[in-house]
Amino acid sequence: MNTDQRKPGHSGAADRRNPESTGRQDGFRVRRVSRRPGMTEIFKQTLRIAFFTGAVFIVACARESAPQTPTFHEEGYPAKLSDWNLMSAANGVLTLSPGVVPYDLATPLFTDYALKLRTVTLPKGAAASYREYDAFDFPVGAIISKTFYYPQSSDEWAGDVSVGPEPTVAGGAMPLNGVRLVETRLLVHRAEGWVAIPYVWNEEQSDALLHRTGAAKPMTLHRADGREEAFAYVVPNQNQCAGCHATNNTTRKLAPIGLKARHLNKPSTFAEGVNQLDHWILSGMLTGAPSLPSPASGRGGGGEGSVSNLSPHPESADADSESAIPRNALWTDETESLDARARAYLDANCSHCHSDVGPADTSGLDLRPHVEFGPKFGACKTPVAAGGGSGGRPFDIVPGAPDQSIFVYRMQTTRPGDMMPELGRSTSHEEGVALIAEWIAAMDGGCD
Amino acid sequence: MRLMTSAGAVALIVAAAACSGEKKQGAQPAAPADASYQDTLMTELLDAKPGDIIEIPEGKFSFDRSLSLTVDGVTIRGRGMDKTVLSFKGQIAGAEGLLVTASDFTIEDLAIEDTKGDALKVNEGENIVIRRVRTEWTGGPKTENGAYGIYPVQTKNVLLESNVAIGASDAGIYVGQSQNVIVRYNRAEKNVAGIEIENTFDADVYENVATDNTGGILVFNMPNLSQPGARTRVFKNQAIANNRGNFGHPGTPVATIPAGSGVVINSNDQVEIFDNDIRDNKTTNIIIASVFSSGLSKDGMSADFDGFPEGIYIYGNRMGGGGKNPDGLELQALKIAKFGPMGALPDVLWDGFSDPAKQVNGETPAPLRICVDNDSAEVINADAPNGFKSPSLVTDAVRCALDKLPAIALANGLGG
Numbered sequence: 001m002n003t004d005q006r007k008p009g010h011s012g013a014a015d016r017r018n019p020e021s022t023g024r025q026d027g028f029r030v031r032r033v034s035r036r037p038g039m040t041e042i043f044k045q046t047l048r049i050a051f052f053t054g055a056v057f058i059v060a061c062a063r064e065s066a067p068q069t070p071t072f073h074e075e076g077y078p079a080k081l082s083d084w085n086l087m088s089a090a091n092g093v094l095t096l097s098p099g100v101v102p103y104d105l106a107t108p109l110f111t112d113y114a115l116k117l118r119t120v121t122l123p124k125g126a127a128a129s130y131r132e133y134d135a136f137d138f139p140v141g142a143i144i145s146k147t148f149y150y151p152q153s154s155d156e157w158a159g160d161v162s163v164g165p166e167p168t169v170a171g172g173a174m175p176l177n178g179v180r181l182v183e184t185r186l187l188v189h190r191a192e193g194w195v196a197i198p199y200v201w202n203e204e205q206s207d208a209l210l211h212r213t214g215a216a217k218p219m220t221l222h223r224a225d226g227r228e229e230a231f232a233y234v235v236p237n238q239n240q241c242a243g244c245h246a247t248n249n250t251t252r253k254l255a256p257i258g259l260k261a262r263h264l265n266k267p268s269t270f271a272e273g274v275n276q277l278d279h280w281i282l283s284g285m286l287t288g289a290p291s292l293p294s295p296a297s298g299r300g301g302g303g304e305g306s307v308s309n310l311s312p313h314p315e316s317a318d319a320d321s322e323s324a325i326p327r328n329a330l331w332t333d334e335t336e337s338l339d340a341r342a343r344a345y346l347d348a349n350c351s352h353c354h355s356d357v358g359p360a361d362t363s364g365l366d367l368r369p370h371v372e373f374g375p376k377f378g379a380c381k382t383p384v385a386a387g388g389g390s391g392g393r394p395f396d397i398v399p400g401a402p403d404q405s406i407f408v409y410r411m412q413t414t415r416p417g418d419m420m421p422e423l424g425r426s427t428s429h430e431e432g433v434a435l436i437a438e439w440i441a442a443m444d445g446g447c448d
Numbered sequence: 449m450r451l452m453t454s455a456g457a458v459a460l461i462v463a464a465a466a467c468s469g470e471k472k473q474g475a476q477p478a479a480p481a482d483a484s485y486q487d488t489l490m491t492e493l494l495d496a497k498p499g500d501i502i503e504i505p506e507g508k509f510s511f512d513r514s515l516s517l518t519v520d521g522v523t524i525r526g527r528g529m530d531k532t533v534l535s536f537k538g539q540i541a542g543a544e545g546l547l548v549t550a551s552d553f554t555i556e557d558l559a560i561e562d563t564k565g566d567a568l569k570v571n572e573g574e575n576i577v578i579r580r581v582r583t584e585w586t587g588g589p590k591t592e593n594g595a596y597g598i599y600p601v602q603t604k605n606v607l608l609e610s611n612v613a614i615g616a617s618d619a620g621i622y623v624g625q626s627q628n629v630i631v632r633y634n635r636a637e638k639n640v641a642g643i644e645i646e647n648t649f650d651a652d653v654y655e656n657v658a659t660d661n662t663g664g665i666l667v668f669n670m671p672n673l674s675q676p677g678a679r680t681r682v683f684k685n686q687a688i689a690n691n692r693g694n695f696g697h698p699g700t701p702v703a704t705i706p707a708g709s710g711v712v713i714n715s716n717d718q719v720e721i722f723d724n725d726i727r728d729n730k731t732t733n734i735i736i737a738s739v740f741s742s743g744l745s746k747d748g749m750s751a752d753f754d755g756f757p758e759g760i761y762i763y764g765n766r767m768g769g770g771g772k773n774p775d776g777l778e779l780q781a782l783k784i785a786k787f788g789p790m791g792a793l794p795d796v797l798w799d800g801f802s803d804p805a806k807q808v809n810g811e812t813p814a815p816l817r818i819c820v821d822n823d824s825a826e827v828i829n830a831d832a833p834n835g836f837k838s839p840s841l842v843t844d845a846v847r848c849a850l851d852k853l854p855a856i857a858l859a860n861g862l863g864g
Contacts, residue, residue, distance in 0.1 A: 213486075213491055243516065249572050382744045385618070386699070388617065416540060416543060417594050423541065
């Protein structure tokens with residue numbers, strides 16, 4: 001909690017929708033902005049910028065240059081990340097430009113233990129439209145960025161990386177001491193649709209350069225318990241971006257994956273004491289949400305029912321219900337149910353392909369969080385085209401028997417033809433594997 | 449067959465290729481297994497526009513990551529399946545060699561070798577032509593080889609012709625969840641399954657050679673998928689001596705195929721097998737089976753899945769030399785009990801399952817019958833529903849005829 005103590009039970013939407021009528025923004029560092037009367041549009045824009053004002057100014061002073069404004073390129077593939085003016089790396093600090101808003105997800109995709117700084121940048125005056133299950137509908141001109149980086153485990157960069165702590169972005173700036181920036185992937189919403197553009201950070205760590213064909217970078221992972229493991233960090237090529245982001249394999253239009261209500265509905269990491277979606281709504285970044293997140297959902301520790309917020313049938317969802325905004329569990333939060341944590345993990349890591357329309361609909365396995373537990377969700381399901389991915393095991397999930405379950409094998413293995421996800425990792429996420437194994441072990445039954 | 453990949457031969461060919469002016473040809477590679485070509489080809493695939501022909505020169509090129517194509521209307525063309533070789537021996541990432549998610553796609557005259565997963569996968573698309581492509585695992589048939597050689601799935605209007613598939617740990621040539629398909633003039637050897645048609649509607653499989661696989665030609669339906677399949681004709685093929693020990697991954701459906709299976713139908717409907725040469729397959733030349741004798745979990749099957757093979761019509765095949773040494777304890781025991789240690793299983797084996805829900809007066813309605821009218825070829829009902837207790841010859845009982853299926857005509861001039 002921050003200094004802004006909300007009165008218990010005080011969740012009046014009107015108050016929260018009108019920043020000028022409440023003192024609730026005390027924690028936002030936006031008071032002076034919110035006191036300016038009228039000027040709603042300007043307010044919305046300024047609010048976003050002002051949100052980071054403190055740190056931006058500090059950093060800007062250090063660099064003695066004015067903050068830049070993000071540049072949206074309507075076509076082509078600019079050669080440098082800096083051409084977009086989203087962020088700059090100088091003097092040991094990565095600084096987000098005004099209007100570039102960091103966000104994070106309750107349970108994210110695993111990518112070889114890389115830490116990720118995610119940002120969204122909206123065109124002036126524009127907002128994303130809320131959708132309950134799919135990624136929010138972003139306006140043309142939106143830019144999403146994801147910067148992959150590691151804690152560097154030695155002073156000189158020799159490819160040694162650690163399993164690191166969570167990102168330390170404050171006020172739009174992230175200190176770079178002990179950090180190795182690897183790549184920044186952009187998802188840019190152009191008139192013709194979303195376009196994925198990959199950039200790889202240079203040796204000097206001063207900018208990232210366009211790298212459409214991807215790359216394989218040798219690294220050594222230092223696990224928390226001291227084990228060392230050589231691996232190839234693989235930067236995807238531009239087509240492979242579609243391997244995940246073309247979430248509908250028939251239309252093959254790219255789409256954001258993480259920017260869904262259920263992933264974003266969590267306490268904000270970047271604005272203390274407020275739900276991340278609250279913050280988006282308040283700052284004018286998101287419109288059309290059926291109701292604001294309930295106060296409890298902003299505090300984590302929802303315990304039971306986080307998945308049950310997802311109605312079994314999206315079509316029948318009751319938009320008026322108090323809990324209409326779905327929420328995924330934080331996969332490491334042991335106050336959540338095992339089922340909620342496991343489903344959140346499978347959602348974030350699998351369901352962009354394993355859905356009813358995704359590239360992995362060929363397998364008949366659908367891991368979207370509202371899918372009922374049964375053969376479709378892997379229970380006693382025979383693999384179809386797994387090949388070596390079966391690991392010699394009979395079914396996707398053998399309830400009660402993780403060592404007999406293909407899920408666990410495919411998550412453990414690092415053989416390129418066998419592992420899941422097919423792209424995006426060269427190491428095994430041991431903690432994620434352990435979660436899924438625990439979840440399967442806790443099930444009753446077996447397969448008949 | 450022997451494949452020419454020696455450095456000398458490649459160098460000569462590269463020199464010759466350098467003199468011809470191809471469209472969109474990348475930098476000339478040095479032989480063999482030139483890694484520098486990877487970026488060139490990847491960039492060409494990224495920049496491809498509908499109507500482009502991406503020509504890959506002669507030579508052996510190595511790749512450490514998957515290739516992918518997402519643009520409709522592209523042709524990828526090599527200089528011959530023994531001359532243009534894409535080698536994935538050093539692959540560190542990617543579940544296939546080349547992944548295509550696009551329509552109006554043609555690939556021809558090249559080889560894809562030693563991928564860690566599938567060699568060539570086309571995931572959803574229409575008007576797909578795969579021609580004179582070789583997919584091979586050069587270390588010979590091994591369990592750790594990739595699953596599929598040539599693998600179109602959820603495709604429509606598909607022509608696979610004159611390809612060669614060797615060493616896949618699942619199927620050399622596999623068509624899944626597709627519609628309107630011709631598979632012809634291909635050769636599949638040393639795979640677990642030579643050619644497999646699965647959950648696919650309207651396929652003609654003809655004039656192929658399947659030999660030295662565990663099972664030669666398979667027509668399957670599996671549960672839980674986007675569509676079942678029906679209407680496949682298998683004719684004028686040679687399915688000969690498919691006796692290789694099953695090296696499939698335990699747990700995969702194909703791992704249940706007995707070594708020595710010529711043509712296998714599992715749970716599929718309206719399948720016509722005629723005018724083939726099916727010989728010397730040691731379990732038996734033709735197997736007709738249901739999912740219920742395949743060791744799959746009933747818990748893991750969608751309730752509406754129809755696992756019974758129905759409307760199966762077998763006639764006019766030239767068969768012999770099979771059934772002498774069936775794979776698996778049940779079939780071995782059955783053979784010895786019924787035909788003696790020196791005997792052989794008949795040419796056609798049916799597991800004996802039929803759908804109880806569809807019986808009318810204790811009989812399967814005529815269009816759903818299994819009909820084998822193949823001269824002197826004998827048919828055995830293995831009585832799998834009762835634990836193989838009372839197998840019996842049913843040759844005369846199943847001698848009947850069904851309406852013949854029409855030939856497949858591909859749209860848009862494919863295969864014409």
